[in-house]
Amino acid sequence: MHGASKTTTPPPTRDRSTAIVWVLCSAAFMAMLDVFVVNVAFSTIGESYRGSSLADLSWVLNGYAIVYAALLIPAGRFSDRVGRKAGFLVGLGIFTLASLACAVAPSLWTLVAFRVLQAIGAAALTPASLGLLITVLPQAKVPAAVKIWATTSSFSAALGPVVGGALVEASWRWIFLINLPVGVVAGISAVRLVPDLRQRVRARVPDLLGVALLVVVIGGLSLGLVKSSEWSWSGGATLGVLAVAAAGLVLFVVRMVRHPDPVVSPALFRVPTFVWANATVLAFCTAFGAWFLSVAMWLENAARFTTIETGLAIVPGPIMVPIFAVVGQRLIKRLPVGVVVAVGNLLFAGAVVLLLATAATPVHYATEVLPGWMVSGVGIGLALPSMIASAAADLPPDQSATGSAVVNTARQLGYVLGVAVLVAVIGSLNVTPDRLLTAFRHGWWFIAIVAAVSAATALAITPRTSQS
Structure with missing residues (x-):
């Protein structure tokens, strides 16, 4: 019919939520992996820089851990002000370039300097990635996405020794070079897929x-x-x-x-869920940081496992984490999230007690270490993703990156505290097998008690926002 107007239907908008989740999670995974992966390359790095003292060499680890923890909240604040996509891309770019520089570092202190630069990038991209998940996805998909983010980043802590051990067989420099393809792909994908949603507020200087x-x-x-x-x-x-x-x-x-x-709004600390979730994260990660290191050290020093053998022996526990993260998500449809987290933390504490009850010298991995290690993976899968998601559940959108930075700072401080206390409790590793077992038992009691405390604080987590 001549002159009739033609109505056109716009093509349906493609849902890119899944792709966005995996892009953001892969970058956060990479940043968290570097917190742990360098541990297994520590001795090999020292061999490359002859004449370096153990105290000087320790700054390859400590420089990253300290700067990463110190800058998480300021970097989250930066992302809340300039835009989370910009904060994420800046952090990812710094981290990727610093990784390349670490791989070619000609001296120990050059490596330490570039590790610090890596930490600056990681501190920027970590809260920005979580803040983006909270703000750019449809509201119904946010809880599941946050749990994936928490699971993938915690999974990196357990995979660190496996990945690091395999790469070190070729050269310790590969533990940094492996970040390049991940960083480039994540950066290009983020530019194309992640929307740039900025808060419509006047950006004052913090x-x-x-x-x-x-x-x-x-x-x-x-x-x-x-x-x-x-x-x-x-x-x-x-x-x-x-x-x-x-x-x-x-x-x-x-x-x-x-x-x-x-820098941090006092209003955040008037949100009860945020406060109790942070307290739970701090206690849980203190226990987890010490637990992970204690099992690795026990296998290497008491069972005399090689680096590769230790990495492979650690794999079964982390396998439980994503499986029971899914189970936990289903449970909170029927139970309060605080109860699910508390049950996970109690299972974690029980796993440590199980190892306490069975550990002996000589070490029998299959009957003494493996059962407790796998049960701990079950508890971690139930607890950690839900407690991270709960911490951000009741926060206003314009505080999401800053709030997630506070949570991740509590998390990082927990790791640092757990490792420090464990090392102080165990003392020297050059002792008789019986004395070594006694020292590790003291460390495991500390871990079990702190995990039980995190179960108690978890009961106060009651977000108003649905976590299903």
Whole structure:
């Protein structure tokens, strides 16, 4: 019919939610993997830089851990202000380029400097990736996406020794080169797939003094913890650094309350779910950080496993994590999320007690270590994804990256604290098998008690937002 108007139906918009989740999770996985993967390459790196002391070599690990923990909250604040996509891409770019620089570092202190640069990038992309998941996905898909994010990043902690052990067989430099293809693919995919949703607020300059104080607090606390075994807990250096961190915390709280645009809004700490979830994450990760290292050290020093054998022996536990993360998601449709997290943490504590009851020398992996290790994977799968998701459930969208940075700072501090306490409790590894078993039993009791505490705090997690 001549002159009739033709109505056209626009093509349906393609749902890219799944692709966005995997792009963001792969980058967060890579950043968290580097926290753990370097541990297995530690001795090999030392062989490349002859004449370096153990104390100097330790900064390859400690420099990354301290800067990563110290900058998570300021970087999250940065992403909330300039846009989470921009924060994510900047962090990913820095991390990828720094990885390449680490791989070709000609000297130890050059490697340490580039590890610090890596940590800066990781600190930027980690909260931005979680903040993006919360804001760019359809609301119905956010809880599941956050749990995938939490599961993949925690999975990296367990896969670190396996991946690192395999790559070190060729060269320790490959543990950094492997980040390049992941970083490039994730960056290109993020540019194309992830929408750039910015908060329609006037971007004021945040409290720069507050940022500096927060770096002093987190950096000082992390430094005191990671060096306590070398300096001693009662030594002047340890006490001095911790005192500086404590003084900085007092000043930071004053600035947070009084400044018109603080680094961390006090309103976040008026959200009960956020507070209790952070307390649970801190306790849980303290136990998890010590547990993971203790099992690896037990296999290498008591069972005399090689690096590759240790990595392979660790695999069965992490396999349980994604399986029971799915089970946990189904359970919270029928039970309060705090109850599910508490059950997971109690299973974790029970797994440690199981190893306590069966451990002996000589070590029999299949009957003594494996059962407790797999049960702990069940507990971790039930607990960790849900507690991370709960922490962000009741936060306003414009605080999502900052809030997720606080959660990840609690998480990172937990790892640092757990490792520091474990090393202090175990002491020397060059002792008789009986004394070594006694030392590890003391460490495992510490882990079991802290895991039980995290189960108690989990019961107070009651988000208003549905987590199903």
